[in-house]
Amino acid sequence: MTGEEAQPAGRPPLPALVLLAGLACFLIYNMANFFVLDSRVSDRYSALHRYHTGDMLEVWLVTVSSTPGVYRGRFAAGWMLGRHAPGSTIIVPDSGGPHSGPRFRNQMLSFGRAREVERRRYNQRRLAADIDFEPYIVAVGTSGERRNRRHYRLALSDRPSGTIIALRRGRQEIFADTALLPDGWEAGPD
């Protein structure tokens, strides 16, 4: 594959020179305006903006304050669990609610790096009310729309069991290591 024969030599025709001049002006325009254009837009649309991390989900959920709550709700808890408790089995109630839907399951199995999401029969609110998880909290986060702001908390045992249970206390969603729960926690739905 040698390509086509060489082009005839000589002075380029005038229209070609006009095109070359246009290209040269284009290049000057691009170079003169590159940083001006970058300064017009937010960080994420800036061509050369550098972040402190390559974890774009962290940038979106932690660094950028304007991230819509709906997306925080879709990704924040998963990101938190993926970072602090990857490979866990996540236990969710079989009685409905925000943790029982496919979106939560997808979030846990992707960004949450969960091994599996299992449905069990237990009382989310009672377990959350009975136990003081504060000494074990390793990460917190927020999600939800402004009117429906929710707070995530992750409580891990000193000896993680590899199983995390989803609990609720008011607007708080607590993801707790099952090692922190008393024996016989599986009893009665919400």
Place this chain on the structure above:
Amino acid sequence: MIIELAFLAAWFVAGLVIVHSFGMGPVGAAVTGWLAGLCLYVVLAVPFLLLGLPVWPAFITCLGLVIAAGVVLWRRPSRESWLSLLLPSGAALAVILVITVFTHMVHLAKWHTDSFSYMQVGALIHSGHFDLVAAGMLNLRLIALPLLHTSANLSGDMYLRALAPLTAASAVMMTGWFFAMARGGVQSLKDSAALAVLLLALLVMISTNRFVWHGFYINGHLLFGVLVLAIAGAGFLMARRPKADHRALWALQLVCVPVLVFLRPEGFLGAAVAIAPTLVIAGVNWRYRAALLAVLGVAILVWQGYLALRVLSAGNELVWRAYIPLLLGLVCVLAAPLMAVRVLFARPLALLAAMEAVTAALFALMVLRDPEKFQASFEAIAHNLGGSGAWGFAPVLYVLLVVFVIAGCREQAVSWLRAPLVASALLFLSIPGIRNDPFRIGEGDTFNRMAIQLVPLAVLLIALAAASRQWDWPWRSGKRPPAMP
């Protein structure tokens, strides 16, 4: 980083070996090898994914290397040709190494809400839960990009950091290589004037703010542009020397076409217009052209058929829009034998002009069907691409240069590359007609991001015209050279 580097290098080696074994020169193999290998990986992974089998990126990459080894045993390139490959392939591997290390040290990645959807689908594929991805999500995000990013999950990342920068590097190198090949081979760049023209055009592309942004953006727009460049550029080279051995270019096209279909919702349209210049070259072996058309049709039918099954199995009905690609896929498969009928392709440039006319008519029809939506879309495009957005006036300047080239340059390149460029642009502009919302003002607008898909091919067209001697002023009627040598 090591795992990512291993994948990127392995894809490159597989692609390099295959295109070289089919007869691509050492520089061409080094330039197109990474893209070919990446496409081979996607093409091999798709059947596993759609059949519900586990997608193990390492296994599929190894499968690609085994296929490459098989091609070597079949084609048996000479020892000398392997030696000539050492320097260019070493340089390409060095570029892959430097970009991978750089992107892991300097965090320049760019994102949009779509980026996280791609990452999420990639992570679900990795965890073996692809069945959980909703059909609506697949319809919008497709599978090529998630499949590529799946391999990043092996090292705890959510995306391949070097993928977008390497795609940008590929755009630059391939534009340069196609330019050189169109002018007589890589040695033609010894002509300092031609080299200067090429460098000027490439610098314009590299200095375009949005090109740099897309070079770090987690999405498939720039990859789309590079695939169109590879397919249309290969077709253009075939058109210049139809009787030469084009198996390497054909192999490159064959792996690129399905990936375009699996990459973005408009990918099947992009692939159809990109292969058009190849299909109409009667001088090229009709079996090549028929295979290319059949591969496009099968890829469309496989993907759209899978989507349709997912929708129907969920108890939903197919919307009318879903039948368009299915119909197109069927037509492509059924029309493949027509490539043998030489008389149909007696006037190839007229056929390409007809394709442009059909896309223009389609665009006009869409506008007339919903003028309010298109008015809102045009206002958004004018705002986003007309100087106010991060593009600045770059799109206006690109359009002015392309129009000037089309009007005045009598070079064959213009005739062959114009059709996919113009038809793609018209089809992209028609998109509001088949979606619920018009384009919107803002950097994240779909068309604002899609515009980059046209840039690599436009730059190649402009560069070839700028280096051409066959010019006339647009207002004078110049006779174009014959379409076929």
